[in-house]
Amino acid sequence: MPDNTSCHGDIFHSMTIEEIVAELSLEEKVSMMSGSGFYSIHAESKQWGAKPYPAGGANERLGIEGLKFSDGPRGVIVGHSTCFPCSMARGATFDRDLEWRVGEAMALEARAQGVNLLGQVCVNLLRHPGWGRAQETYGEDSYHLGEMGSALSQGTQHHNVISTVKHFALNSIENTRFNLDVRTDERTLREIYLPHFRKVIESGCLSVMSSYNKVNGTYCGQNRYLLTDILRNEWNFEGFVHSDWVLGVYSPHGAEAGLDIENPEPAWFGENLLNAVRNGEIPEEVVDTSVCRILGILKKIHMTDDPHKSYPADLVACSDHAILARTxxxxxxxxxxxxxxxxxxxxxxxxxxxxxxxxxxxxxxxxxxxxxxxxxxxxxxxxxxxxxxxxxxxxxxxxxxxxxxxxxxxxxxxxxxxxxxxxxxxxxxxxxxxxxxxxxxxxxxxxxxxxxxxxxxxxxxxxxxxxxxxxxxxxxxxxxxxxxxxxxxxxxxxxxxxxxxxxxxxxxxxxxxxxxxxxxxxxxxxxxxxxxxxxxRLPFTVAQDADHYPPFDISTHNIEYGYWHGYSLFDRDEHEPRFPFGHGLTYSEFRYSNIRAIRRDDGGLEVNATVENTGSWTAIDTPQLYICWPGQSAVRPRQSLRGFSRLRLAPGEKAETTFTVAPRDLAWFDPDARTWRIESGHHKIKVACSARDTASLETILDFEKEIDLGI
Incomplete structure (x- = not known):
């Protein structure tokens, strides 16, 4: 298949986005807000994802080919692509650089097969290990999810393939996902279930996929609080939002809430949306805004130079990618x-x-x-x-x-x-x-x-x-x-x-x-x-007793997601896990020493420590940074992961590792004042090999005053 993943012609060179929108009829604009051809392609191939799906943004008259979608948490599902270890396995590497390389390999294979929109960045938090699609995400910790998801997204977009971060938001029960209503309070939403999405978006991710479930009574595909108030107005996201595929939209008014594309076919955004605009129920400006977002991202990938001159078919499942998969x-x-x-x-x-x-x-x-x-x-x-x-x-x-x-x-x-x-x-x-x-x-x-x-x-x-x-x-x-x-x-x-x-x-x-x-x-x-x-290293906690995890009912249609899960729940309840978060042995031994922690001018932290291989095998160690909060302004976890690194060391070799913690990663969300705050008081800083490492390296930093970071 020829490399044809952006847009035909010179329209993006000759016209602004606003001029293109002005040139389009209402019918053409509405048609760009949904996919097309999904069912006919599926009927022909008899297999999900055998070919790229037209996923919106196309206009034949103006030569705009639009979006061509493939799923991709383990690799591009089109054709016979490289199958990498699942996302949870890659989460266990705790290796941002390796995940960036996986993202780049996926992009190369996507471009070679006519794909320019890849649904590969799944960062739904693992609330309970029984979740059927746990393998598609990276683990139970929000900081870790954000770091790994950002690396995958950036590696993919390096080759002008649009990354999708999904499923936004609070999606972690599979069987009832189409009608599950997840209830949660504002602190839990902001501190536990959204920070990783924000980090991926702020790393440059260009698109978001909404999830099937409801959040606090409203389907995510038409949840204005999530899609506009938070995503657009607070996080300044300028890309487009597309629905999950089949049953991801329940009303044309999802467009007003901030949903730009319905996939895979126009069940609600086709004639229903067109009629709603004609009848005055939905302003045409809503449609114009969505089309501007879609065209803006298409223009971005079209106008940005590619790192490679071409993307031939022999990139797909090539020997380099097979070696990467084995690594x-x-x-x-x-x-x-x-x-x-x-x-x-x-x-x-x-x-x-x-x-x-x-x-x-x-x-x-x-x-x-x-x-x-x-x-x-x-x-x-x-x-x-x-x-x-x-x-x-x-x-x-x-x-x-x-x-x-x-x-x-x-x-x-x-x-x-x-x-x-x-x-x-x-x-x-x-x-x-x-x-x-x-x-x-x-x-x-x-x-x-x-x-x-x-x-x-x-x-x-x-x-x-x-x-x-x-x-x-x-x-x-x-x-x-x-x-x-x-x-x-x-x-x-x-x-x-x-x-x-x-x-x-x-x-x-x-x-x-x-x-x-x-x-x-x-x-x-x-x-x-x-x-x-x-x-x-395990990106989740393994219990000795299943009752130590949060409640999990696979047949429920209503559930409360509380503040506690994973290692923070085990810490709070003083349950001894069988294997703690971050656990994993090597054939060697490592020793940590010489910890130093300082406040940076921006209010964040820089922590340094020395790691030494004291064993007899060359091996990789994964030092992890945990911060123990004062917990005086608000109840907080006993400790939270706020850094990790990977060091390959020969026997007897030493190396220094540096952890940099951004100010927001130190803060808690004050729902009354609607602001993020960094507490004053003593903060214990730990460098450890797991969340329950009894030989962790520790120091104390005193934060003299509280800092208000805003929204």
Whole structure:
């Protein structure tokens, strides 16, 4: 496909946006405010996203091609693009630079396939790990979400592909997302659920996708408080807002609220909006404003020079992007515990037994709107066979006959159990009467789906998780294998937290690899045998008791989102997590020293610390900055993440890391005065390896006076 992702002709060179709008008829302007051709394209391809979708902004008469959309949290879903590890895995890298590179690779593949609008930046906060689409976001912490989402957006827009940050806002229950009403107070909204969106937008992101749910009684696609009062008037967002796809709009008056484009087809913004303007119900200026926003962004990407002269088709799933996908898989894997069994010694571990149905399954995650169809997927079994030689690797059993698998495990130098979930158990909720192409399942996944149907599972494809533990048959498999093989390793494949209480005491090591993308199987043996040290850190809290998380009802249509979740909730209630936020082991050890913290002239902070690799392996460390608030002006979390870095250090090597904290990241929102305030008083500054690091490096800074930052 030729690179044709902006606009034909010279209209943006010869006319201002205002002149173009004046040239358009009302009918033409309204037609630019919705997508078109979605259903015909889908009917032809039988698979969601097989081709770019016309997503608004087009005008054939003036030669304006408009927006061509693709989803993209794991990669461009058009064609056979690179499938990267899921967003949650990339969140576990805590690596802004790596995420920028992923965004750039996505942009290159988007341009090569005619896409100029990419729905890839999902920063919905993980309130509860049972959320079905947890894999599409980065984790439970707002600061971390904003940093990672900004990096992805900037990497993508470097090549003039419009980034979309989504889903705005408070979207974190899947099954009832079309009609869920989320109630929340102003402090919770401002401090917990919106800061990451603001950070991504202020980093330059050019478009926003509204979410399906309601917030405080009003659908997000027509929520003026969110789309105009906050997004436009407070945050000065100048891009366009488009709806989520299908059932994202419920009235033409969404345009007055600040929604610029209805996708995928004009259910409310076509004839309904046109008639509302003609009848005087909606001013034509509302339409003009939206069209100006859309054209302004199209002009921006059209007039900005591209870093590359061309974007040929051979960029799609090229070798460089496959290597990048493997690198991300390696750096995202989180080593949960290790009782002196990893890394495997190549002189002692020759014959490996592999267990579990997921070992041989192409399992890259959700098979709904974020599904990528890569040219290949390396399974865990294939990766181990390629690394050790197929004669040294045996697929020796699964959960269908755990007893036989356990007996077979005794024969091997090491046993690897692949456990976790698939698109059947978690992901986008796809009712059985909707076809997104999901019926084209691999044989092994089809058998899992058949089993789910026989058990009467309500949502055979995706949806929110009903349990945070592994399925009973997988737990039995782990127990049987570990009872006969002392070098049993469990690899967890999942989009968020998995509770391990039933088997943690009997397994010497476990690693969470999330949905590791098309190169995940190639990364796995390199991690297990020490070619590369694990360095992923959990971007969420893993509980010992599921009741320690916030309430989560997957069938509710009304819910209250409170101030507390994640590690702040565990801190408040003094619950000991199984694994804290930020946890992850390496094959080396690190020591922190020499912490210094100063107030900057702008009211923010600069914190420096020295990190030393005191172990015997080259490895990546992830020092994290936490601030403990005075909490005198308002109740606040015991601590909040406000910085992180990544340092690759050789044994004995030292390096200094610097954390810079912006003034707003120090503030709390005063709903009475409608302003952000930085408290006075003692602020404890901590550099730690996790939210529960008992050996953290600490210092105190006294803020002499309160500072009012405004809105």
């Amino acid at each position: 991300v898989a390696e750096q995202s894997a989180a080593l949960l515990w290790n009782r002196d069994v990893l890394p495997f010694n190549k002189d002692k571990v020759h014959r490996v037994g592999v267990f579990g149905r997921l070992a041989a399954l192409e399992n890259t995650g959700d098979r709904g709107s974020s599904r990528v169809s890569p040219p290949h997927v390396i399974t865990p079994l294939e990766g181990l066979e390629a690394y050790l030689g197929s004669e040294n690797v045996t697929y020796a059993g699964d959960e269908l006959d755990a007893r036989a698998a356990g007996e077979a495990a005794a024969e091997f130098d090491a046993a690897i159990v692949i456990a976790g979930y698939t698109a059947v158990e978690e992901g986008e909720y796809i009712p059985s009467d909707i076809n997104l192409g999901q019926e084209e399942l691999p044989e092994n996944l089809s058998s899992i789906l058949d089993g789910a149907r026989k058990r009467g599972q309500r949502n055979p494809i995706g949806g929110d998780r009903r349990s945070l533990s592994l399925p009973d048959d997988q737990i039995e498999l782990i127990r049987r294998v570990a009872s006969t093989n002392p070098r049993t390793i469990v690899i967890l494949v999942a989009g968020s937290a998995v509770m391990v209480e039933e088997w943690i005491d009997i397994v010497p090591a476990a690693m969470q690899t999330f949905y590791a993308g098309m190169e995940g199987g190639a990364a796995l043996p390199r991690l297990l045998f020490g070619d590369v040290s694990p360095s992923g």
